[in-house]
Amino acid sequence: MSKKPLDVLKNGLAKLEEQVKAWKNDILDCLANKQPVCDDDEHWLDNEANLVEEVMILDLLDQASDYERGVKHLNSQQKSLVEKLKGLGSGIKNLVSSKKRKRPEVRIKKPQEDKQPKAPVFIKKENATMKQKVEIMDWHPAQGPKFKQGKTAEHWNQIYPNLRLKQPTISAWLKACSGFLSLLNTADESGASSYLTAAEKEVSDSLSHLQRLGMLQSQNTMAINELVDFTLERVLYDDGSEEDIFNAIKECQNAEQDKEMNGGDDGGDGDVVDEKPSWKEALAAASILQRYVVDTDEPFARKLETVLTNFGRQTRLEVFDCMEMTSITDYFPSQSSPYL
Secondary structure (H helix, E strand, C coil), X not given: CCCCHHHHHHHHHHHHHHHHHHHHHHHHHHHHCCCCECHHHHHHHHCCCCCHHHHHHHHHHHHCCCHHHHHHCCCHHHHHHHHHHHHHHHCCCCXXXXXXXXXXXXXXXXXXXXXXXXXXXCCCCCCCCHHXXXXXXXXXXXXXXXXXXXXXXXXXXXXXHHHCCCHHHHHHHHHHHHHHHHHHHHHHHHCCCCHHHHHHXXXXXXXXHHHHHCCCCHHHCCCHHHHHCCHHHHHHHHHXXXXXXXXXXXXXXXXXXXXXXXXXXXXXXXXXXXXXXXXXXXXXXXXHHHHHHCCCCCHHHHHHHHHHHHHHHHHHHHHHHCCCCCCHHHCCCCCCCCCC
């Protein structure tokens, strides 16, 4: 008893699934072992290995009321798939299978190293770039001290034919390279020609001088964050809007214009004039400074004491010169004695 056509197609689909599974496992094993596969295998794995279209055709024919009528409604590509499944299901070699679906044994892609790159050819004369010079100058000493410069030129002419390298060119590059290295070594040994070393010495000397003067104290230090983002500037900026800033600038400009129109700074009523300290206040301040530096064992403290002593003496002399001769009777009125 012959099988029904639909059963033959189902049998062919089962065989095709077995073949696809075997081929797919071969490719996946190569990928798992990090072995290269050819582009055709990758394309087949992403496209033809998916049998969704064959399964859909069988579902359409299975749901059709008549098999022959269902086949007539298929397009040419679907009909070719039906013929292929029919050949696989009946055991006959498929003569109508598309070339797209035909897949031979798994082909392993050859490593890229096996492909010999094309040797560069001469096009036009060019000057060597700095990168090329460094590459060649690094390569030549690595070949040994007796390696000839002419062989270096021949070797790199095969890689950079446009340079047209010759032995004198390599020799000139080597001399320039050795001279540059000698300058670097001299600068490193002496240290005097290094701008960085000179700057570091100058900064170090300045800090040492400030330390001797007693200026490097904890209250005089400031973190880098405070220098970059000064707190007072940030507060002043945050408190004022753009309109406030504009009005302040406008008022300042108007004040400058009024000052010029009035003949400059005449010292108006609104100007604040600081009163000059009295000689007593100045001497008191000098006395405070003398007591402050008396325990400081630094040269500047002795100099400051001398200056303050001279200041006190000079101030007292000026006060004495400004004095007027008076008598005691100028302050106490005279009275006649009752006993006289």
